Amino acid sequence: MKKIFLILLISSFVFSCNSRRSERVMYAAPLSDMQSSIIADTKSLEETSTYEGVLPCADCAGIQTILKIYHGDGTMESHKFELTTVYKGKSPEKKFFQKGNFNLERGLEQDPNGTIYILNWNLPEEKQLYFGYNAGAPNKLYSLDRKREKNKSDLNYTLTLKEL
Known part of the structure; x- marks a missing residue:
């Protein structure tokens, strides 16, 4: 039982x-x-912006540049970039690839709403690269000098946003 x-x-x-x-x-x-x-x-x-162009070079035909900006989820830790540069007219052509983090800074010269990308912001200043755009033309990215200003030159120091 x-x-x-x-x-x-x-x-x-x-x-x-x-x-x-x-x-x-x-x-x-x-x-x-x-x-x-x-x-x-x-x-x-997680948007991606891709900028392309040929930047001036002192001893070559130009630097083919592709900059991919991964905006991530909006946090500083999720901001990533990939920079590919090819030195044209060299034999053999030199190709460099760089990955890292970026940070944003508001204000580009006289435009308080402009944006500056600080590539490798977490590294020493001599290893940082600067690109920026004016608020009215976000599809045109300028290569900036160490003072975070546009290069004062007649040469073309801009990259153009590629639409997907």
Whole structure:
């Protein structure tokens, strides 16, 4: 008699656990929809801007430059860049690839709403690179000097935003 009672008790316990598990699955579906919504929102924040152009070079035909800016989720830690430069007219052509973090600074010369990208902001100042754009023309990125000013030259020190 005790064995039968024990078997009934164990089987009722097992079956009761199974019914709860199906309830959990029922409630998991809306959570999954919510998670996919969060993921979609996060991806929209992870924009990439690609600027291209040929910058002047003193001893070559020009420096083919591609700068990719990964804006991330808006936090400083998520700001990343990739810079590819190819020195044209050299034999062999020298190609350099650089990755790192960037920071943003507001104000470019007389434009308080302009933006400056400080590439390698977490490294010593001599390893930092500066690019910036005016608020009215964000598709034209200027290569800046160490004082974070546009190069005063008749040569073209700009990169152009490429539309995807």
